[in-house]
Amino acid sequence: MLNLIFPRPGRIFARFAAGFVIAALGIAGTDLRAEPTPVRIGLDAEFGLDRSTSAQAIELGLRTAIGEINRAGGVLGGRPLELVTRDHRSIPARGIRNVEEFARMPDLVAVFGGRFSPVVIEELPTLKATKTLFLAVWSSADGIVDNGMTPNYVYRLSLRDSLAMPKLLGTARKRGLPRVGLLLTNTSWGRSNLAAAEKFTDRNKDVKIVQTAWYNWRDQTLVAQYQALRNAGAQAIVLVANDDEAAVLVREVAALPEAQRIPILSHWGVTGGEFTAQAGPALRQVDFSVIQTFSFFKANRAQLARFMANLALVSPIRRIEDIHGPVGVAHAYDLMHILAKAINLAGSTDRKKVRDAMEKVREHRGLVKNYVPAFTPARHEALGVNELLIARYRADGVLVPTGE
Structure with missing residues (x-):
C-alpha cells in the first residue's frame, strides 16, 4: 500500500504567504521601505x-x-x-x-x-x-x-545692542550732531540699549546724551518725549522702537513746524512690520534713518x-x-x-x-x-562691526543703504 504524506494545511498557507511576501518585496523594490524620519x-x-x-x-x-x-x-x-x-x-x-x-x-x-x-x-x-x-x-x-x-x-x-548703539551714536557724530537724545521703549530691550549707549559715551566724550526719555508699548503719542529731548538740546534722536510706536512718532514730528524736526536715527525694530504704511506720507517729511546688518542691494x-x-x-x-x-x-x-x-x-x-x-x-x-x-x-x-550699515526708506518704501 502506498502511503501518501501531505503537509498540514497550515504549513501550506504559511509557505505560500512567505513566498508571496518575498515576491512582493522583490517587485516593489524600495516602495515598502519606511520614509526617513524628519x-x-x-x-x-x-x-x-x-x-x-x-x-x-x-x-x-x-x-x-x-x-x-x-x-x-x-x-x-x-x-x-x-x-x-x-x-x-x-x-x-x-x-x-x-x-x-x-x-x-x-x-x-x-x-x-x-x-x-x-x-x-x-x-x-x-x-x-x-x-x-x-x-x-x-x-x-x-x-x-x-x-x-x-x-x-x-x-x-x-x-546686538552693544554694536547698534555705537553705530547710531557714531553716525550722529559724523553728521555733526554730537548732542543726542535717547527715546527708548520701557522694556529689557530699551534698558539694554541705554547701557550700551552710556558705555559708548563714557569712552567718547565728544558725544553727549543730553537726556533719556521713555515710552510704553502701544503708547498713542510720543511727541511730548520728543519735545522734551529737543528742548534739552538734542540735535538728533536715537530711537529704540518697533514699527507701531515709530510710525506714531514720525506722524507727530511731521506735523510740527519744519524748524522743530530734528533727525531720527532708529534701531531696526521698525523694519519688522508695516512701518512705512503706518507712517504714510509723513515719512517723507522727516529725516529718518535705520541701522541694518545686511542689504540685498x-x-x-x-x-x-x-x-x-x-x-x-x-x-x-x-x-x-x-x-x-x-x-x-x-x-x-x-x-x-x-x-x-x-x-x-x-x-x-x-x-x-x-x-x-x-x-x-x-x-x-x-x-x-x-x-x-x-x-x-x-x-x-x-x-x-563690519556688517553694520545705515539705510533710509525710498519714496516707494524700499529700504536702501546710505553708504554710512
Whole structure:
C-alpha cells in the first residue's frame, strides 16, 4: 500500500504567504521601505501680532534654506528637515509654553527665535532648564547671549545692542550732531540699549546724551518725549522702537513746524512690520534713518543668485525690492545652513551634540558674509562691526543703504 504524506494545511498557507511576501518585496523594490524620519526645526515667533512681518520674514528665510538643503539630500545621510512653527504673539508666557512644547518634541534639534528681545529674555530660564538649542536671528539685547549659561545653548546671527548703539551714536557724530537724545521703549530691550549707549559715551566724550526719555508699548503719542529731548538740546534722536510706536512718532514730528524736526536715527525694530504704511506720507517729511546688518542691494552676486533661485521655489517673490524684513530673511537663511552643517558634524539629533558642533563648523559662505568660523567656544555671535550699515526708506518704501 502506498502511503501518501501531505503537509498540514497550515504549513501550506504559511509557505505560500512567505513566498508571496518575498515576491512582493522583490517587485516593489524600495516602495515598502519606511520614509526617513524628519529632523525637526522649531520657530517660535510673533506670527499673530497685528501688522508684524518679522516672523514671516524669518520663516521665509528658513523655508528657502530648508528647501535647498532637502533637495541636496537633507541631513544625516538622507533625513529631510521639517519646520514646525509656533506663535507667541510677542507675549513671553506664550513663548515659554512654546519652548516647553518644542523641548518635548522628538528629533527637534533647535528653536529659532523671533524679533522681540523681551520674549527671549523671559524664555532663557526654560531654555537652560530644558537644554534647548536656541538660535537668535533678529532679537538684539546683549543679555540673550550674555546669559550666564554654562554651557551656553544660545547662538546669535543678528545685531546686538552693544554694536547698534555705537553705530547710531557714531553716525550722529559724523553728521555733526554730537548732542543726542535717547527715546527708548520701557522694556529689557530699551534698558539694554541705554547701557550700551552710556558705555559708548563714557569712552567718547565728544558725544553727549543730553537726556533719556521713555515710552510704553502701544503708547498713542510720543511727541511730548520728543519735545522734551529737543528742548534739552538734542540735535538728533536715537530711537529704540518697533514699527507701531515709530510710525506714531514720525506722524507727530511731521506735523510740527519744519524748524522743530530734528533727525531720527532708529534701531531696526521698525523694519519688522508695516512701518512705512503706518507712517504714510509723513515719512517723507522727516529725516529718518535705520541701522541694518545686511542689504540685498549689497549682497554678493553669486550668493544672491543662488538665494533668489531657491526663494522662487517656495515663494512668489522675484525681486529683492519685494522682500520684507530683509535682515530676518537673510539671517535665518544663513543660520539654517550653518545649523545643517552642525547636525551633520554631530552625526545625531542629540541637542547637546549639535550645540557642541555649532562651534566646530569651520566655514560657511553665506548670503550675509563668509563665516570663518561663525562661532567659537568663546564667541556665540556671528556678526560684528563690519556688517553694520545705515539705510533710509525710498519714496516707494524700499529700504536702501546710505553708504554710512
